[in-house]
Amino acid sequence: MSFVYLDGAWLRPEEALIPVGDRGFLLSDGIYEVTPAYRGRFFLMERHRARLLRGMCELRIDADITRVERVHEELLDRNELRDAEISYVYLQITRGVAPRSHAFPTDPVAPTVYAFAREYVRPSLERWNAGFDAITVPDRRWARVDIKTISLLPNVLAQQAAVDAGVKDALLVRDGVALEGAHNNFFAVFGETVVTHPNSNVILPGITRGYVVELARELGLEVEERPIQVEELARADEAFFTGTTTEIRPTVEIDGRPVGSGAVGPVTRRLFAAFIERLERHAAAR
Ligand code: PDD
Numbered sequence: 001m002s003f004v005y006l007d008g009a010w011l012r013p014e015e016a017l018i019p020v021g022d023r024g025f026l027l028s029d030g031i032y033e034v035t036p037a038y039r040g041r042f043f044l045m046e047r048h049r050a051r052l053l054r055g056m057c058e059l060r061i062d063a064d065i066t067r068v069e070r071v072h073e074e075l076l077d078r079n080e081l082r083d084a085e086i087s088y089v090y091l092q093i094t095r096g097v098a099p100r101s102h103a104f105p106t107d108p109v110a111p112t113v114y115a116f117a118r119e120y121v122r123p124s125l126e127r128w129n130a131g132f133d134a135i136t137v138p139d140r141r142w143a144r145v146d147i148k149t150i151s152l153l154p155n156v157l158a159q160q161a162a163v164d165a166g167v168k169d170a171l172l173v174r175d176g177v178a179l180e181g182a183h184n185n186f187f188a189v190f191g192e193t194v195v196t197h198p199n200s201n202v203i204l205p206g207i208t209r210g211y212v213v214e215l216a217r218e219l220g221l222e223v224e225e226r227p228i229q230v231e232e233l234a235r236a237d238e239a240f241f242t243g244t245t246t247e248i249r250p251t252v253e254i255d256g257r258p259v260g261s262g263a264v265g266p267v268t269r270r271l272f273a274a275f276i277e278r279l280e281r282h283a284a285a286r
Helices: 023-027 045-059 068-078 125-130 153-164 207-218 230-235 266-284
Strands: 004-006 009-011 030-038 086-094 112-119 132-138 169-174 177-181 185-190 193-196 222-225 238-243 247-254
Touching: 004 068, 023 086, 030 045, 030 068, 030 266, 045 068, 045 086, 045 207, 068 086, 068 112, 125 247, 132 153, 153 169, 169 247, 177 230, 185 207, 185 230, 193 207, 207 222, 207 238, 207 247, 207 266, 238 266, 247 266
Parallel strands: 132 169, 132 247, 193 222
Antiparallel strands: 004 009, 004 112, 030 086, 086 112, 169 177, 177 185, 185 193, 185 238, 238 247
């Protein structure tokens, strides 16, 4: 039986209802965060919290998040996910319920806070070893995608384009630059150099992205944070996406053309092995 959290109450999903005046519903006026847990232990929770706080500041949404960690923990318990290999908590905060107008409500309203937990099943090693495919899709998003807003329509359409094309990921391209995925960050590998777009207003500062950059440096790999031109992909040796619900996903084909040899490469393998080892250690320390 599953339970979700809504404004201080623990409810069955079908009982959790929001008023039609919620500004998240009417205006996409809200923010969200997705935090993974490995065998019931949240991973990089502090970084997710910091990103949420920064976003709330940028959007001027003033919610009390002192109990947020407690809610995360309780979601795992109430949904019997404490022993799940991988699970994640989705948390959303909107500006609250008010008569519809574009500007903020003049009388302060309480933000709406909603959260649920779900299990995540990693693809089998066999599937992972075969690699995944992607297509490039024009990036149609606004100019502040560094804020994790719930306003995801361009991401939805991009991901659907990938589904329609029968591929796994959508690689968003703007002005000839491969920025990130519809719900994950993007890396290309040239020899032993790992390249990803620098954090700026045109990508989400992925928590997994940051962790993988650190991991790559620890493994002695060269890391370059710079824009990747789409044309460069023709001579990339490897490519992969990263994210909370992606982990490290090797991409062996983009727009029908093989990346490098068309097989999962050694750098991606090394990074994934190190990543899994870290996660194992993290989970074991519970
Ligand atoms: N997506 N880029 C975009 C556009 C994203 O939506 C996400 C996360 C990422 C990866 O960030 P992180 O490593 O912190 O998960 C990059 C979440 C998981 C989602 O929308 O469900």
